[in-house]
Amino acid sequence: MKSMQRILGGAAAALALSATVAAAQVRMTVPPQSQPVVLRGATIHTVTNGTITNGSIVLDGGKIIAIGQNVEVPRGARIVDVSGKHIYPGLIDAYSAVGxxxxxxxxxxxxxxxxxxxxxxxxxxxxxxxxxxxxxxxxxxxxxxxxxxxxxxxxxxxxxxxxxxxxxxxxxxxxxxxxxxxxxxxxxxxPRRFGGGGPPGGFPGAGPRxxxxxxxxxxxxxxxxxxxxxxxxxxxxxxxxxxxxxxxxxxxxxxxxxxxxxxxxxxxxxxxxxxxxxxxxxxxxxxxxxxxxxxxxxxxxxxxxxxxxxxxxxxxxxxxxxxxxxxxxxxxxxxxxxxxxxxxxxxxxxxxxxxxxxxxxxxxxxxxxxxxxxxxxxxxxxxxxxDKVGSLEVGKQATLLITTGTPLDMTTNIEQAYIQGREIDMNDIQKHFFRKYMEKIKQQQGNIAM
Missing domain, CATH: 3.20.20.140 (Metal-dependent hydrolases)
Structure with missing residues (x-):
């Protein structure tokens, strides 16, 4: 009976893991922002206009519509408490091959x-x-x-x-x-040679290089x-x-x-x-x-x-x-x-x-x-x-980070990101493999305990 329970329990765990893995492996694209969002209580690093402590930032229609310590909350807005966190503009890679x-x-x-x-x-x-x-x-x-x-x-x-x-x-x-x-x-x-490699005289029948x-x-x-x-x-x-x-x-x-x-x-x-x-x-x-x-x-x-x-x-x-x-x-x-x-x-x-x-x-x-x-x-x-990104200013795109500290420090966690007001899926392939092999270790430890 205990062996059967272990088998059924393992099957349930495997099924739960497969669902987690599927969610983690596939980075889901999210729809455009559909309602105002207020991020409240963070330290906001605007980059161009100083730092705002205990500040709020209002996102609507994919853009920043208000920023400061005392902001008006739009009707129907979703309020997110980010007290103790930091908000930075999304970082920009000026020379990239991503994609x-x-x-x-x-x-x-x-x-x-x-x-x-x-x-x-x-x-x-x-x-x-x-x-x-x-x-x-x-x-x-x-x-x-x-x-x-x-x-x-x-x-x-x-x-x-x-x-x-x-x-x-x-x-x-x-x-x-x-x-x-x-x-x-x-x-x-x-000196740079155009026209490919080969012997000094070129390939047979190809003429001189x-x-x-x-x-x-x-x-x-x-x-x-x-x-x-x-x-x-x-x-x-x-x-x-x-x-x-x-x-x-x-x-x-x-x-x-x-x-x-x-x-x-x-x-x-x-x-x-x-x-x-x-x-x-x-x-x-x-x-x-x-x-x-x-x-x-x-x-x-x-x-x-x-x-x-x-x-x-x-x-x-x-x-x-x-x-x-x-x-x-x-x-x-x-x-x-x-x-x-x-x-x-x-x-x-x-x-x-x-x-x-x-x-x-x-x-x-x-x-x-x-x-x-x-x-x-x-x-x-x-x-x-x-005019779109690079700093946190009214009128710019709501592309930003919610962090535990400066994003330039390896020990900082990027807890959530918004791109043009979209609360993006933070899953990625590295997180997927981390979860996968942590589960492997847990299962191996469980087998040893048994």
């Missing part, structure tokens, strides 16, 4: 790089997989907006600002063309492409009859300074040459990478060029560099007066590390409020979505 990469070893699940060297018409948003498992783990870390960015070639395409909640990429997209991405040539690299291209030639190709795009823009403005070219058409907002150019550049020579080129082209410039940005800080500040810092937790690249070179770069740029965002690594696997990329900068001298700005309002301003 366009899934499993590194499975090529068909990765849609980052396009064929060819000049692809300004590529929009990352159309390739975003709304069912990506990385979305759940990213959101659980407090990152609610991703600047999903294509890669490869010389001009990779357009960064898309994506809200990490929705059934489809159309529903998730906040700004399809937030910035154009350029990979600046490396002057220290060996093209000659390697020098750094100067690669930069000139970039200049030529911009010149062609500018001629196309001017011809269209003059109503000349011409064939539509989607590549050149995608360049028009860049040439008109409506969106910035994000140039991937690490070394001093790359950064300096990119700044000179951007001034000549009269385009808005953002440097991404910025390993040696501190050595060009004076010019970056003088030219008002912001930086998206990546790999703030990286090891030094040179023998003579201190172990803390990357860790302390944000603090040094702050003291130099250079505006920057912190992005960390771009891989979809790593966007959940963004808070810690900013947190390590705090440990090495960056004021905490500046680190928070580097993953919120600074990123939003650089990439043209500061």
């Amino acid at each position: 366009i990469t899934e499993i590194g070893a499975v090529d068909v699940s990765n849609d980052i790089n396009e064929i060819g060297d000049f692809n300004p018409n590529v929009r990352a948003e159309v390739a975003v997989n709304a069912e990506s498992r990385h979305i759940g783990t990213t959101r659980s870390a407090g990152v609610l907006v991703a600047m999903t960015t294509p890669g490869g070639g010389v001009i990779s395409g357009l960064t898309s600002a994506m809200s990490l909640e929705g059934w489809t990429w159309e529903e998730m997209s906040m700004k399809g063309a937030a910035a154009l991405n350029v990979n600046w040539p490396d002057p220290n690299a060996r 093209p000659a390697p291209k020098t750094y100067a030639e690669q930069v000139q190709e970039l200049r030529d492409f911009f010149a062609e795009a500018r001629a196309y823009r001017d011809a269209r403005a003059a109503n000349q009859q011409m064939r539509t070219d989607t590549r050149y058409a995608a360049m028009i907002p860049v040439l008109n300074r409506e969106i910035p150019v994000v140039v991937a550049a690490e070394g001093v020579a790359q950064i300096n040459d990119a700044i000179t080129w951007a001034k000549e082209e009269n385009v808005r410039l953002i440097i991404r990478g910025g390993r040696d940005a501190i050595h060009v800080a004076d010019r970056l500040k003088a030219e008002n060029v912001p930086v998206i810092l990546t790999a703030t937790m990286a090891a030094p690249n040179r023998d003579y560099e201190g172990y803390d070179g990357a860790y302390s770069t944000p603090a040094q740029l702050f003291r130099a007066g250079v505006k920057f965002a912190i992005a960390g690594e771009s891989g979809g696997l790593y966007s959940n590390r963004l808070p810690w990329d900013a947190g390590v900068a705090v440990a090495f001298g960056l004021p905490e409020e500046e680190a928070l700005k580097a993953v919120t309002i600074n990123a939003a301003e650089m990439l043209g979505v500061s």
Whole structure:
């Protein structure tokens, strides 16, 4: 009888677990906000307008409609007591591959790089997989907006600002063309050879291989492409009859300074040459990478060029560099007066590390409020979505976090998040596996006890 009870009890536990697993494994997309919500009693970190203690924030129609210590409660509102908690704006990853990469070893699940060297018409948003498992783990870390960015070639395409909640990429997209991405040539690299590999004479019957291209030639190709795009823009403005070219058409907002150019550049020579080129082209410039940005800080500040810092937790690249070179770069740029965002690594696997990329900068001298700005309002301003996200202000989207402390600290729990007023499902695949294998341990311990 006892054996039968154990079997029936185990079956019931397994059935309950299967229901939990099913709920945990599938991240459920929630409907748009349908009634006003008042989050009451928290410490509210607005980022741009200070901190409000024992404050309330009112969400309605997906937006913030009131914030402060004494707010009017709308009729029919649902009141949520968050006393003792903290409310922060959702974090923003300024350089991300969330949604366009899934499993590194499975090529068909990765849609980052396009064929060819000049692809300004590529929009990352159309390739975003709304069912990506990385979305759940990213959101659980407090990152609610991703600047999903294509890669490869010389001009990779357009960064898309994506809200990490929705059934489809159309529903998730906040700004399809937030910035154009350029990979600046490396002057220290060996001359680049186009046309594939093979012996010096080419494959049998394939003819001679093209000659390697020098750094100067690669930069000139970039200049030529911009010149062609500018001629196309001017011809269209003059109503000349011409064939539509989607590549050149995608360049028009860049040439008109409506969106910035994000140039991937690490070394001093790359950064300096990119700044000179951007001034000549009269385009808005953002440097991404910025390993040696501190050595060009004076010019970056003088030219008002912001930086998206990546790999703030990286090891030094040179023998003579201190172990803390990357860790302390944000603090040094702050003291130099250079505006920057912190992005960390771009891989979809790593966007959940963004808070810690900013947190390590705090440990090495960056004021905490500046680190928070580097993953919120600074990123939003650089990439043209500061009217929607990046801070807690009336009129902006209700995209925020309820936490036990600063989201930049590993010990903080992100208890709940709202995206455009939606109280999102906080489940993710990592939580699923945690529950699953904790249950395994319990069952094993139970068997031992029996």
